[in-house]
Amino acid sequence: MRDASKSAARAAAAAGSGATATVGRIFKVVRDRGPLAASDIVRLTGLAKSTVSVHLDRLRAAGLVKPDVLPGGKRERLKVAANVGSVVGIDVGQTHLTAALCDLEAVVLDRRRVPLALRRQGPGEVLDKAAALVADLCRRAGVARGQLLGIGVGVPGPVDFARGVPVSPPVMPGWDRFPVTTRLAKRFGCPVFLDNDVNVMALGERDRGVAQGADSFLFVKIGTGIGAGLVVHGELYRGAKGAAGDIGHVGLDGSTAACPCGNRGCLEVVAGGAALEAQARAAARTRDPARRSRYLAARAAQRKPVDAAAVGLGAAAGDEACVALLMDSGRAVGSVLAKLVNFFNPSLIVVGGGVAGEGGVGERYLASLREAIYRRSTPLATADLVVKRTALGEDCGVVGAAVLVLDEVLSHQNVSKLVGRRT
Amino acid sequence: MRDASKSAARAAAAAGSGATATVGRIFKVVRDRGPLAASDIVRLTGLAKSTVSVHLDRLRAAGLVKPDVLPGGKRERLKVAANVGSVVGIDVGQTHLTAALCDLEAVVLDRRRVPLALRRQGPGEVLDKAAALVADLCRRAGVARGQLLGIGVGVPGPVDFARGVPVSPPVMPGWDRFPVTTRLAKRFGCPVFLDNDVNVMALGERDRGVAQGADSFLFVKIGTGIGAGLVVHGELYRGAKGAAGDIGHVGLDGSTAACPCGNRGCLEVVAGGAALEAQARAAARTRDPARRSRYLAARAAQRKPVDAAAVGLGAAAGDEACVALLMDSGRAVGSVLAKLVNFFNPSLIVVGGGVAGEGGVGERYLASLREAIYRRSTPLATADLVVKRTALGEDCGVVGAAVLVLDEVLSHQNVSKLVGRRT
Numbered sequence: 001m002r003d004a005s006k007s008a009a010r011a012a013a014a015a016g017s018g019a020t021a022t023v024g025r026i027f028k029v030v031r032d033r034g035p036l037a038a039s040d041i042v043r044l045t046g047l048a049k050s051t052v053s054v055h056l057d058r059l060r061a062a063g064l065v066k067p068d069v070l071p072g073g074k075r076e077r078l079k080v081a082a083n084v085g086s087v088v089g090i091d092v093g094q095t096h097l098t099a100a101l102c103d104l105e106a107v108v109l110d111r112r113r114v115p116l117a118l119r120r121q122g123p124g125e126v127l128d129k130a131a132a133l134v135a136d137l138c139r140r141a142g143v144a145r146g147q148l149l150g151i152g153v154g155v156p157g158p159v160d161f162a163r164g165v166p167v168s169p170p171v172m173p174g175w176d177r178f179p180v181t182t183r184l185a186k187r188f189g190c191p192v193f194l195d196n197d198v199n200v201m202a203l204g205e206r207d208r209g210v211a212q213g214a215d216s217f218l219f220v221k222i223g224t225g226i227g228a229g230l231v232v233h234g235e236l237y238r239g240a241k242g243a244a245g246d247i248g249h250v251g252l253d254g255s256t257a258a259c260p261c262g263n264r265g266c267l268e269v270v271a272g273g274a275a276l277e278a279q280a281r282a283a284a285r286t287r288d289p290a291r292r293s294r295y296l297a298a299r300a301a302q303r304k305p306v307d308a309a310a311v312g313l314g315a316a317a318g319d320e321a322c323v324a325l326l327m328d329s330g331r332a333v334g335s336v337l338a339k340l341v342n343f344f345n346p347s348l349i350v351v352g353g354g355v356a357g358e359g360g361v362g363e364r365y366l367a368s369l370r371e372a373i374y375r376r377s378t379p380l381a382t383a384d385l386v387v388k389r390t391a392l393g394e395d396c397g398v399v400g401a402a403v404l405v406l407d408e409v410l411s412h413q414n415v416s417k418l419v420g421r422r423t
Numbered sequence: 424m425r426d427a428s429k430s431a432a433r434a435a436a437a438a439g440s441g442a443t444a445t446v447g448r449i450f451k452v453v454r455d456r457g458p459l460a461a462s463d464i465v466r467l468t469g470l471a472k473s474t475v476s477v478h479l480d481r482l483r484a485a486g487l488v489k490p491d492v493l494p495g496g497k498r499e500r501l502k503v504a505a506n507v508g509s510v511v512g513i514d515v516g517q518t519h520l521t522a523a524l525c526d527l528e529a530v531v532l533d534r535r536r537v538p539l540a541l542r543r544q545g546p547g548e549v550l551d552k553a554a555a556l557v558a559d560l561c562r563r564a565g566v567a568r569g570q571l572l573g574i575g576v577g578v579p580g581p582v583d584f585a586r587g588v589p590v591s592p593p594v595m596p597g598w599d600r601f602p603v604t605t606r607l608a609k610r611f612g613c614p615v616f617l618d619n620d621v622n623v624m625a626l627g628e629r630d631r632g633v634a635q636g637a638d639s640f641l642f643v644k645i646g647t648g649i650g651a652g653l654v655v656h657g658e659l660y661r662g663a664k665g666a667a668g669d670i671g672h673v674g675l676d677g678s679t680a681a682c683p684c685g686n687r688g689c690l691e692v693v694a695g696g697a698a699l700e701a702q703a704r705a706a707a708r709t710r711d712p713a714r715r716s717r718y719l720a721a722r723a724a725q726r727k728p729v730d731a732a733a734v735g736l737g738a739a740a741g742d743e744a745c746v747a748l749l750m751d752s753g754r755a756v757g758s759v760l761a762k763l764v765n766f767f768n769p770s771l772i773v774v775g776g777g778v779a780g781e782g783g784v785g786e787r788y789l790a791s792l793r794e795a796i797y798r799r800s801t802p803l804a805t806a807d808l809v810v811k812r813t814a815l816g817e818d819c820g821v822v823g824a825a826v827l828v829l830d831e832v833l834s835h836q837n838v839s840k841l842v843g844r845r846t
Binding site: 158167168215216228230232233235237238239240241242243244245246247249250251253254261263335336338339340342343344345346347376378380381383384385 | 581590591638639651653655656658660661662663664665666667668669670672673674676677684686758759761762763765766767768769770799801803804806807808
């Protein structure tokens with residue numbers, strides 16, 4: 001299947017939309033817009049009723065679509081048979097490794113999460129851990145070899161998507177050009193796809209999060225690092241070298257803080273999780289009443305961690321210095337987003353990642369971010385702009401990785417081949 | 424034809440790629456990649472040889488494709504029959520109105536250019552002038568009513584492309600929501616399409632300029648105003664409100680100059696043509712030897728215009744103060760582009776507009792712009808980045824407007840309809 005999928009991808013790339021067979025197009029419409037009645041599909045595709053009918057029969061025979069049971073529904077509506085196969089999404093984080101078994105609609109059926117020290121553990125060790133999680137998930141769910149349709153992996157660094165390898169990832173020593181997809185594909189005998197973690201999260205939001213139905217949007221992750229994923233007309237836009245969305249190293253007006261990348265004033269070094277941790281420690285230590293945090297000082301005295309998460313807890317507890325630190329971060333990220341809003345004119349920005357917080361803290365963070373965007377973007381660009389928090393929370397990475405692999409193995413080309421073989 | 428084209432566009436928007444008929448797809452491949460042999464088309468589309476053959480016969484019978492005559496060529500290759508119809512591209516500038524009659528490959532057959540004072544003359548007067556130019560071009564070339572397939576118009580302001588109206592354009596008083604396309608369509612009985620001038624120029628570069636073959640790129644116009652056009656996977660990306668690419672009002676690090684938009688430190692007010700003119704006048708007046716321009720002072724004494732063009736002439740003549748002014752503008756634009764390069768990761772940036780100059784001056788301007796980009800973007804994002812000047816020069820706007828209308832009237836949906844009617 002892996003080679004079939006690769007040659008299908010190559011054929012599609014060469015032909016543009018040329019190689020699209022009708023059955024694949026019909027499946028895509030059901031996947032994107034279903035449940036749908038046959039008449040809806042006729043309307044949406046412009047195909048003849050008889051054509052749609054023939055191909056729906058083929059998709060049903062292949063087990064890829066099934067009726068959506070609605071009480072009292074008059075017309076039969078069809079949807080993807082989500083349980084006909086499974087995929088696994090893997091989220092490689094700096095401190096945790098998470099894997100989830102998902103159905104064909106990227107709904108999480110089961111998940112496993114283990115601690116990780118990505119800066120210390122090499123790719124061999126991490127991928128062994130990941131493989132153990134995948135094997136464990138499959139065993140628990142009774143998914144046999146051959147039933148696993150594919151594995152998607154998100155990593156915190158630049159990726160050459162076509163080759164399935166990380167490219168000089170700054171926080172992943174030893175991973176440069178490591179054959180991640182080949183290694184896992186050999187182990188599990190299924191296609192494996194690798195992408196940057198933020199790109200993957202954008203896909204998760206598009207299919208199962210708050211960006212469903214958005215034509216084009218930005219996903220912004222504000223965690224230890226800061227990055228963005230761009231979805232343009234429903235598709236991930238990766239850029240010429242797979243580096244699109246790398247906003248963590250955009251220069252911030254007026255800042256001269258040194259960044260490990262070699263430049264000064266990068267957004268990440270001013271507003272990211274590591275910066276927040278340094279600022280939190282300073283706020284715990286300082287005697288300056290305007291900047292001192294009683295909350296963080298108390299934590300330091302109790303030998304509890306004083307980090308970005310502690311700032312969130314402090315802000316939630318009403319500590320003013322913690323609130324100020326978070327709002328400074330929000331405004332810094334917002335000032336960069338303001339420029340990108342003028343340039344890209346999205347209708348939606350989805351914000352995720354640990355620093356952006358949850359609940360009330362998250363709302364305050366978002367408010368400062370929005371304020372900076374609205375203050376410095378043109379009125380036309382922000383006319384209908386919505387800035388939302390992710391609704392997927394910690395699942396965002398694994399769900400996105402599942403969507404990554406579903407997009408590939410359920411591409412219209414592959415579905416056409418699959419149905420051709422089965423019927 | 425206008426209504427047909429509109430309803431085709433609506434149908435296509437509703438159906439995604441669904442409504443694409445095969446004959447339209449084949450024509451698109453010939454248009455994008457031709458001249459092509461039938462076997463090339465089979466390879467590129469994945470369609471059966473017999474299918475390609477049938478549809479090529481239909482396209483030939485309709486007069487839309489014709490053989491490309493090659494001396495000694497063994498295989499017959501087909502290309503678009505560029506002379507089967509004409510379109511007109513109109514470039515509405517702040518000081519000039521230009522119209523060009525083009526063939527179906529957007530090659531300029533004839534052009535007319537007249538002076539304009541866009542800030543003073545209202546839409547009625549300007550469109551009357553434009554209509555006179557169109558009528559004149561058609562008369563001179565013997566193009567009868569019905570042979571003109573469409574008119575494309577580019578204007579220096581935001582446009583609601585679907586409705587064919589400008590939206591609160593700051594430098595076009597009286598044009599807000601003015602029915603530009605309806606007015607011209609009624610007069611000439613053909614479809615008319617309106618877009619922002621920079622978007623239109625990006626299309627010109629894509630089809631007939633230095634961006635041919637580029638998958639995704641940025642076109643940046645540095646004239647009186649500063650703006651960008653984004654092409655993503657070969658298609659113009661207009662953004663949620665048609666405002667994508669509005670980089671003239673991105674805030675510039677450390678600048679506090681007041682902009683007519685109400686904000687401070689906008690790129691345009693620091694580095695655009697109007698800013699350069701103000702800086703030129705100051706350089707002609709000042710006694711400060713570090714900033715004084717002998718060249719501009721001499722022009723002022725001779726009562727010649729001291730404006731952005733004069734700065735270019737001065738720089739070409741070796742005047743150091745003029746060179747410094749141009750390089751400051753290049754660096755300012757480059758510092759904003761550096762952020763966008765991190766975000767969008769294009770493989771190509773095409774630079775046009777009066778300030779970017781021509782010949783040696785243009786090369787120096789580009790050098791300072793490139794320097795600022797490379798200094799402040801990530802190495803991965805600039806790994807293969809190329810920054811080029813437009814090769815279309817003053818024709819860029821009219822050629823782009825012709826491409827705009829060709830993209831619409833020769834869309835695969837329309838070609839399918841056209842061939843269906845004729846054969």
